[in-house]
Amino acid sequence: MPSTIATDFCGECLASPPLWRRLYCVGDYAPPLSTYVKQLKFQQQLHQADMLAQLLSNQVALNVEVITYVPLHWRRQWWRGFNQSEWLAKALAKRLNIPCIAMFKRVRATQTQRGMSRSQRQKNLKNAFQLSGLVNYSSVAIVDDVVTTGSTVRQLCKLLLDAGAKSVDIYCICRTPDPVSER
Numbered sequence: 632m633p634s635t636i637a638t639d640f641c642g643e644c645l646a647s648p649p650l651w652r653r654l655y656c657v658g659d660y661a662p663p664l665s666t667y668v669k670q671l672k673f674q675q676q677l678h679q680a681d682m683l684a685q686l687l688s689n690q691v692a693l694n695v696e697v698i699t700y701v702p703l704h705w706r707r708q709w710w711r712g713f714n715q716s717e718w719l720a721k722a723l724a725k726r727l728n729i730p731c732i733a734m735f736k737r738v739r740a741t742q743t744q745r746g747m748s749r750s751q752r753q754k755n756l757k758n759a760f761q762l763s764g765l766v767n768y769s770s771v772a773i774v775d776d777v778v779t780t781g782s783t784v785r786q787l788c789k790l791l792l793d794a795g796a797k798s799v800d801i802y803c804i805c806r807t808p809d810p811v812s813e814r
Contacts, residue, residue: 649781650788651773652798655691657683660777660807668776668804672715680715683776683804684722691727691802695772698724698802699734701783702760720774723802734771735787736763749780760786766794772802779807 658664664683671679700720708714717733724731739759773787778801788799 650785650792650799651801653692654778654781654784654801654803654806655687656778656803656806657686657690658805660779660805664805668715671718672711672776675712677713677718680718680722684719684726687719687723687802687804688726691723691772691800693727693729695770695798695800696729696768697770698727698729698731698772698774700731700774701787702733702735702737704737704739704759716775719776719804720802723774734763734766735790736761749782753780753782753785760790762790762794766791766796769795769797770800771796771798772800774802776803777805777807778803 660668667679667683670676671683698720700714700716703711703714703716721731737759738761771791773784773791775784778784781801784801788801791799
C-alpha cells in the first residue's frame with residue numbers, strides 16, 4: 632500500500648535492506664516518462680536518452696566516482712541495435728562530468744523480464760552477469776532505464792561489492808510497482 636507521507640525506505644527495504652546505498656529515479660513508470668522510455672527502447676528514438684539523462688541528472692546526488700550500466704546480451708543488443716541503459720549512462724556521465732565505464736558482461740541470454748514475478752526474475756538472472764575486469768573504484772552508480780523488483784541491479788551490486796566496491800547507487804528513469812506485491 633502506498634505511503635501517505637514521504638519516507639526514505641519502504642517496508643520491504645526495512646525488512647530486507649537492498650545491497651545498494653541509494654536508488655535515485657525520475658518517477659513512476661507512467662506517462663509521460665514511460666512513453667519516453669518506450670520510444671527510446673523500442674522505437675530507437677535515441678535523442679530521448681539526452682532528455683531523460685537531463686531529468687535524471689537533476690535527481691541524483693553526485694557522490695560516486697564512476698557510472699556504469701546494465702549490459703544486454705550480445706544477441707539482444709545486435710537485434711535491438713543498441714543498449715538503452717548504455718546510452719542513458721553515457722549521456723548522464725557527460726552531464727555530470729564523470730567517467731562512464733562498461734563494468735559488466737551478460738554471459739547468459741535470459742528471457743525478457745516483463746510479466747515475471749520477483750522469484751521468476753531472480754531465477755532468470757542467476758549467473759547471467761560477470762564483471763568485465765577489475766573494480767578500481769570504491770563508489771559506483773549503475774544506470775538502468777526501469778527498475779521493477781530490483782533483481783537485475785541486485786545481481787550487479789553483489790558483483791561490485793564482492794569485488795571490493797564500498798558503495799553502489801542505482802540511477803534509473805522509472806520505478807514500476809512490484810508485480811507480485813501489488814496483487
